[in-house]
Amino acid sequence: MTGRHGAELYATRAQLSIEAQLIADARAEGAPHLGREQAAELIVGPAGTGKTYTAVRMADAWRAGGRGRVVGIATTSAGRNVLLDAGIPVAENTAQFLGHLPGQRQVRGAASLGPDALIILLEASTTSLPDLAAILKHAARSGAKLVITGDHAQLDAVQSGGGMAMLAPKLGWPHSPIFAPRCHPHQGPPRNQMRQN
Numbered sequence: 001m002t003g004r005h006g007a008e009l010y011a012t013r014a015q016l017s018i019e020a021q022l023i024a025d026a027r028a029e030g031a032p033h034l035g036r037e038q039a040a041e042l043i044v045g046p047a048g049t050g051k052t053y054t055a056v057r058m059a060d061a062w063r064a065g066g067r068g069r070v071v072g073i074a075t076t077s078a079g080r081n082v083l084l085d086a087g088i089p090v091a092e093n094t095a096q097f098l099g100h101l102p103g104q105r106q107v108r109g110a111a112s113l114g115p116d117a118l119i120i121l122l123e124a125s126t127t128s129l130p131d132l133a134a135i136l137k138h139a140a141r142s143g144a145k146l147v148i149t150g151d152h153a154q155l156d157a158v159q160s161g162g163g164m165a166m167l168a169p170k171l172g173w174p175h176s177p178i179f180a181p182r183c184h185p186h187q188g189p190p191r192n193q194m195r196q197n
Contacts, residue, residue, distance in 0.1 A: 068116035
């Protein structure tokens with residue numbers, strides 16, 4: 001098997017098993033809110049296109065509708081702080097949320113969610129495949145809805161990554177021309193062309 005740059009790709013059976021389970025959990029029936037009745041939804045776009053803003057507005061609507069609690073997750077503590085500053089009342093980094101300790105995965109157990117929770121996962125392209133799979137599994141077991149934000153065209157996680165790139169074509173997302181509000185209007189079309197190549 002070869003990648004898009006002609007390099008050979010390798011995967012272990014364990015990696016392939018995690019990938020298969022990731023897709024199955026994402027497509028499983030979840031909380032029937034925010035559109036489709038599947039456990040996960042995607043918000044995809046490059047930096048500055050309003051992914052975090054959109055996710056926070058979804059969280060506001062979730063709370064205003066009397067749904068369960070809203071929890072934000074990011075790979076880094078800096079990302080967690082972005083969620084807190086944007087108005088997500090409870091946010092953790094992935095290690096905290098999943099209960100990791102140094103050198104030990106999920107030893108403390110994942111954070112309790114309660115019924116009908118909404119989880120916002122910020123910049124999921126930087127989340128490792130094992131962590132993304134564990135978050136999805138926990139959301140599915142808890143009956144929570146997971147909103148995954150990020151840009152699958154960015155670099156992947158340092159650990160085994162690629163989970164968001166794998167989910168994007170399987171789950172789909174609304175397609176719209178890319179125009180980052182932080183750029184000058186004449187930059188929109190060239191940015192669209194760069195991402196498509």
